[in-house]
Amino acid sequence: MIRALLFDVDGTLAETERDGHLVAFNRAFADLGVPWRWSAARYGELLKVTGGRERLLFDMQAQREAPAGAAARAALAARLHGLKNEHYARIVEAGGLALRPGVGELIEDCAANHVAVAVVTTTSRSNVEALLGRHFGPQWRARFAALVCAADAPRKKPDPEAYHVALRQLRLGAPDCLAIEDSPAGLAAARAAGIGVIVTRSHYFPDTCGPGTLAVGDALGEPAAWDPPAAPGAARIDLAQLARWHSAINAPVASACHG
Numbered sequence: 001m002i003r004a005l006l007f008d009v010d011g012t013l014a015e016t017e018r019d020g021h022l023v024a025f026n027r028a029f030a031d032l033g034v035p036w037r038w039s040a041a042r043y044g045e046l047l048k049v050t051g052g053r054e055r056l057l058f059d060m061q062a063q064r065e066a067p068a069g070a071a072a073r074a075a076l077a078a079r080l081h082g083l084k085n086e087h088y089a090r091i092v093e094a095g096g097l098a099l100r101p102g103v104g105e106l107i108e109d110c111a112a113n114h115v116a117v118a119v120v121t122t123t124s125r126s127n128v129e130a131l132l133g134r135h136f137g138p139q140w141r142a143r144f145a146a147l148v149c150a151a152d153a154p155r156k157k158p159d160p161e162a163y164h165v166a167l168r169q170l171r172l173g174a175p176d177c178l179a180i181e182d183s184p185a186g187l188a189a190a191r192a193a194g195i196g197v198i199v200t201r202s203h204y205f206p207d208t209c210g211p212g213t214l215a216v217g218d219a220l221g222e223p224a225a226w227d228p229p230a231a232p233g234a235a236r237i238d239l240a241q242l243a244r245w246h247s248a249i250n251a252p253v254a255s256a257c258h259g
């Protein structure tokens, strides 16, 4: 039985990286007269580094125009990151980031079946507040039994810290929970906490797969081509389908991802 569903944010609830954070980072560079911009392809490489500030600092190692000293780089990264998050909030507010197909319906399933919903992310809390407030209205917080963001778990995914904090907030054990993730780092973090994972592939992470993946597919709202397959005739991946996959956690059905 699933007692809680733990959602990653970026790439899982919405395509926030391509359509939100990347656009917002480039606007922040322009704001401060920073002479470089990130292409969509370069941003894909940079996503190996979790955390927007960490990503900026990593990239500065390759930018000839970056300030020389560590303190100056840290200060610039902090200013850019703050501005980036302001731009991100504006993009969300303008309706630029829809929930991915099937996400809203699955959260409704959870409410109807008394299954707790949690958010487990390495993104800043302000980004989560903007996104969830836009989609679930002013009372959005009441829908989530736990909310773990960057400041709650400084060791970012693939470290399992964010998932450990979520289990403590939920007062549940890993076997009662199921995580939904898109990235290899997110999959690794949940697995290291002992939690089974459903992978919804995203724009930047089209190949995520590995031991502990109970099922992988393109989107919760697209029931075709899941591995293992969803029940015939399903209109979407619903809570009952997740429960069937979750019940196979100790004896996974043969699939490309099960190791």
Ligand code: XBP
Residues within 6 Å of the ligand: 008, 009, 010, 011, 017, 021, 049, 050, 051, 052, 053, 081, 120, 121, 122, 123, 124, 127, 150, 157, 183, 186
């Ligand atoms: C996403 C991240 C974040 C975002 C940007 O992780 O690594 O850094 O890219 O957000 P997850 P911040 O998929 O686990 O949410 O700039 O706030 O870090």
Ligand code: MG
Residues within 6 Å of the ligand: 008, 009, 010, 011, 012, 181, 182, 183, 186
């Ligand atoms: Mg993600």
